Amino acid sequence: MTDFVARSRAPLRLGLAGGGTDVPPYSDRFGGLALNVTIDKFAYASIAPRDDATIELVAADTDIRWIGPVAPQLHTRDGLALHVGVYNRIVRDFNGGHPLAVTVTTYSEAPPGSGLGSSSTIVVALVQAFAELLSLPLGEYDIASLAHDIERVDLSLAGGKQDQYAATFGGLNFMEFYGDRVIVNPLRIKQETKAEIEASLVLYFTGVSRESANIIMEQSANVVSGEGQSLAALHRVKEEAVRMKEAVLKADFNAFAASLRDGWESKKRMAKSISNPKIDELYRIAVNAGAKGGKVSGAGGGGFMMFFVDPVDRPRLMRALRANPDLNGSVLNCTFTDLGAQSWRKFR
DSSP states (O other), rough: OOOOEEEEEEEEEEEEOOOTTTTTTTTHHEEEEEEEEEEEEEEEEEEOOOOEEEEEEEEETEEEEEEEEEEESOOOOOHHHHHHHHHHHHHHHHHTTOOHHHHHHHSSOTTTTTSSOOOHHHHHHHHHHHHHHHHHOOOOOHHHHHHIIIIIIIIIOOOOOOHHHHHHHHHHHEEEEEEHHHHHEOOOOOOOHHHHHHEEEEEEOSSSOOOOHHHHHHHHHHHTTTTTHHHHHHHHHHHHHHHHHHHHHTTHHHHHHHHHHHHHHHTTTTOOOOOOOOHHHHHHHHHHHTTEEESSSSSSSSSSEEEEEOOOHHHHHHHHHHHHHTOEEEEEOBOOOOOOEEEEEOOO
């Protein structure tokens, strides 16, 4: 038994533009592009070796736990599927099929279905923690690819690829997706540009944690069937990723806001369930209070919305969002982080 506990954390992300084009089959057929940035909210994992031949899995934020005898492969457990998926793959591919007697604990600073990539970020944090525990020589691309395969292949969870790469690399990135190949391009921007964007963003949690898989499956089905409006919308969403990248690099904030507006209008045409009356009402209230643009972060249907506003109008926008009791949500501040997944050892 090792004399340390392996800990890790990975940052959550905001999807700024291009979200949905990283999802197969679109990315396989046409190539996808996404612009995202990680924020100062994290998912955490901790792995403590045990000496009693048992395995304990804990999702601390939802207070779900399971304990059982040590085994090389575990069966899926309600609320603990991500823990099981990562454990099974690590034991199979990196520990010679030999079981690990450990307590695996996670928690996230955002709820599942938030639109901030919380599930994928937990998987990245788990992979990073196991890599620390076993001293695995895994680089950033290795960890992101492994996390993606665990989620999408082993666990058959619908979704794209940007979340795992955002959580692993951290920072502001322009990502390219070509089938199995992913290219992460970090964007170098001036500190004053970063500060202006941070000061202009307002996050609003709708109070609804949505099941992204249904939206993603609808979108994928539209691509397979060649449904014209949805496919054209995905093409436009991909174009907006390039447009927004250029706006950020040029510090053109009017272009940034316009790209956010146009990208949201296109995103809503990708699948019927991406927006709904509550989201439309939120958007209307925000625009009336000074927002220059906005969108849902993630697949849609709920979770977090982001709004871009002149910093002097930010308090007015926040008051407007809080003032409507029918919205039943909450305003959240955030700053960007350049840090990707990290791990360390806490000696006992």
